[in-house]
Amino acid sequence: MNDAEARAEIERLSAELEKHNRLYYVDAEPLITDREYDELFRDLELLEARYPDFASTNSPTRRVGGEPIDGFEQRAHDVPMLSIDDVFSEGELSDFFNRLVKGLGNSTIPVTIEPKIDGVAVALHYIKGQLDFAITRGDGARGDVITENVRTIRNVPLVLEGDAPDWLEVRGEIFMPNEKFAAMNTARDEAGLPVFKNPRNATAGALKLLDSREVAKRPLEFIAHGFGRIDGLALESADEFFALLETFKIPGNNPIWHASTFEEIMDAVNELDVKRHSLPYGTDGAVVKVVNFADRDGLGFTSRAPRWAAAFKYPPEQKETVLRAVTVQVGRTGKLTPVAELDPVLVSGTTVSRATLHNQDEIDRKDVRIGDTVLIEKAGEIIPAVVKVIPEKRPAGAEKFDLFQFVSGVCPSCGSPIEKEEGFVAWKCVNFSCPAKMANRLKQFVSRKALDIDGVGTIVAEKLVERGLVSSPLDLFELKVEDLAELNLGTDEAPRMYGAKNGTKLVTTAERARTAPLHRWVYALGIPQVGESAARELARLHRNFDELAESEILPVLSEMKTGQRKEDNELLSEFQIAGEVGPTVAGAMKDYLASDEGVELRSRMKALGIDPESANYLPVATAGGEGSDSNPLAGKTIVITGTLSAPRNEIKERIAMLGGKVTGSVSKNTDFLLSGEGGGSKRDKAESLGVRIISEEELMAFSET
Numbered sequence: 001m002n003d004a005e006a007r008a009e010i011e012r013l014s015a016e017l018e019k020h021n022r023l024y025y026v027d028a029e030p031l032i033t034d035r036e037y038d039e040l041f042r043d044l045e046l047l048e049a050r051y052p053d054f055a056s057t058n059s060p061t062r063r064v065g066g067e068p069i070d071g072f073e074q075r076a077h078d079v080p081m082l083s084i085d086d087v088f089s090e091g092e093l094s095d096f097f098n099r100l101v102k103g104l105g106n107s108t109i110p111v112t113i114e115p116k117i118d119g120v121a122v123a124l125h126y127i128k129g130q131l132d133f134a135i136t137r138g139d140g141a142r143g144d145v146i147t148e149n150v151r152t153i154r155n156v157p158l159v160l161e162g163d164a165p166d167w168l169e170v171r172g173e174i175f176m177p178n179e180k181f182a183a184m185n186t187a188r189d190e191a192g193l194p195v196f197k198n199p200r201n202a203t204a205g206a207l208k209l210l211d212s213r214e215v216a217k218r219p220l221e222f223i224a225h226g227f228g229r230i231d232g233l234a235l236e237s238a239d240e241f242f243a244l245l246e247t248f249k250i251p252g253n254n255p256i257w258h259a260s261t262f263e264e265i266m267d268a269v270n271e272l273d274v275k276r277h278s279l280p281y282g283t284d285g286a287v288v289k290v291v292n293f294a295d296r297d298g299l300g301f302t303s304r305a306p307r308w309a310a311a312f313k314y315p316p317e318q319k320e321t322v323l324r325a326v327t328v329q330v331g332r333t334g335k336l337t338p339v340a341e342l343d344p345v346l347v348s349g350t351t352v353s354r355a356t357l358h359n360q361d362e363i364d365r366k367d368v369r370i371g372d373t374v375l376i377e378k379a380g381e382i383i384p385a386v387v388k389v390i391p392e393k394r395p396a397g398a399e400k401f402d403l404f405q406f407v408s409g410v411c412p413s414c415g416s417p418i419e420k421e422e423g424f425v426a427w428k429c430v431n432f433s434c435p436a437k438m439a440n441r442l443k444q445f446v447s448r449k450a451l452d453i454d455g456v457g458t459i460v461a462e463k464l465v466e467r468g469l470v471s472s473p474l475d476l477f478e479l480k481v482e483d484l485a486e487l488n489l490g491t492d493e494a495p496r497m498y499g500a501k502n503g504t505k506l507v508t509t510a511e512r513a514r515t516a517p518l519h520r521w522v523y524a525l526g527i528p529q530v531g532e533s534a535a536r537e538l539a540r541l542h543r544n545f546d547e548l549a550e551s552e553i554l555p556v557l558s559e560m561k562t563g564q565r566k567e568d569n570e571l572l573s574e575f576q577i578a579g580e581v582g583p584t585v586a587g588a589m590k591d592y593l594a595s596d597e598g599v600e601l602r603s604r605m606k607a608l609g610i611d612p613e614s615a616n617y618l619p620v621a622t623a624g625g626e627g628s629d630s631n632p633l634a635g636k637t638i639v640i641t642g643t644l645s646a647p648r649n650e651i652k653e654r655i656a657m658l659g660g661k662v663t664g665s666v667s668k669n670t671d672f673l674l675s676g677e678g679g680g681s682k683r684d685k686a687e688s689l690g691v692r693i694i695s696e697e698e699l700m701a702f703s704e705t
Ligand code: IVH
Pocket: 082, 083, 084, 114, 115, 116, 117, 118, 119, 120, 121, 122, 172, 173, 225, 226, 253, 287, 305, 306, 309, 311
């Protein structure tokens, strides 16, 4: 193949792939199988590798993401990205319409009504039909350039077919469809990764990632609702704009209603209120916009928003029902939460039969009593809550509810005493080993920074505890793949098995955790006050659990009075103990090891043959001082950039083990810049400041000195 043929073939394959991409993601009418698509994709990849000069930045192969970047550049919006004025009632919407009537001197005004998508705003700039860059809204005047991340969104065309204007800036929302969000959260949870609160946060989180290959794995979508800069094309109305989107196969907002009187607007707003619950994304309002651009120009802008648009915010749906009883749940942190047991009612599309009452103060403030008729709404459209009591409907003799009395002062889960922390309104179970807290403790135990055991997310942790497979974290080391395979994560009616594959992963990674260093084990136990840095410092001072249990340091430290300094104590001064370990931490660690649970834990670890060793043992420290043999990076500040052979967390850990500290940005106080492949701006800065740049090999060499 000669150059010209290669170029033509790359173009042909690119166009072909984009066509199938669109058929699949935009039109939902795929013509070829996934396998055929993958083959075309591979052909293109191979050709582009051989002829890199002909590979376009908008090649379909870019949709899987590229090399991670150091940070986002910023860019100014050519046309400011304004917000919309919110209106909260029919009255306010009618005021808005009357302002249009007055401003334009017409009694009817053509407007559109469309869903307000709960996503993250973005501006896509197509120059001569090519996606050139994409910017977030930012502060409205300038935003982050997130082009690489946006290229991974499958329903965003990278190239506009046909007669594209010289410059077309399309604005819209990036979002994660509700169902895909739920599935992703479940998968993340099962993999032991943190879950997102709602689809919007998940979207914002994904777009902030510096590694576009990661973004490519998140199920993001785009919908257009407006435009910024357009060169080489004169549009007269929103209808023309939406028609233009359609010719370029850019997904536009849908459904859209047309209206020209206030009554028609209200009809559309009400229809949308019904329809919006079945849209695949979250909505919290209806956007009303003037259709004709001449009218828009006539109305103009205020400093923050156009006068030609308004967002009608739907109030959360509220329903009345009867509160039959109050029960008490022990949460994963040990918090006792009163829960209203209700006659089932349909609210915003789902049946609600329970709602949180938060705590006793809330019950008292709202004066909620058993037998009351109460008003229910879904806060943030998700979690049902009791808004207020309808006092007129209170039956005679309705009783007040007292949580402490109801549980007779003990935890309903384990029978231990409950306590209210100073300054907090909630009652909590004080028992560290309360089974209700076990799932939470298990999650800390397996977390990345602790023992890094795979496959235990919230649901798995809860089911392991619920089904009696785990009642102490150490039970994890005795689980059998066969038992895990049969673990039902679903319900009896809709079972969903954990499976042998996941089970094997859990068992193998648990096996590896047996020899994890002491500081990880200490942190894994989830002893209140003993965080990650404290655990590391404790492991610097002790070789293993035996030494921790017989420590000379911990009793002295825990007895220290406020105002006393470690440096003034003869024993403690010698060790130069870091600020992370003070009397509270020392006391917590000592008490835990002396408690029944601590003693039991250690004897069971012995029986299991688990005896973690400190990996950073250095009792007479050089903290802050110059390097010594085993802490060659002591006192050194290191910044990381570029692509390295291991995840950042791991590299950070390696540096910490060598006594160094990792910070985020290069300054004159930086000792080294650890630079992998790439690493643009930080490298430049380090060079200009004369900061020494080291490679990963050089870092490794430190540990061998
Ligand atoms: S039109 C100048 N239409 O909501 C007004 N915005 O709260 C241009 N949004 O900044 C915006 N859905 O990011 C418009 N159908 C829709 C929308 C929408 C969501 C976002 C948009 C805007 C924000 C204002």
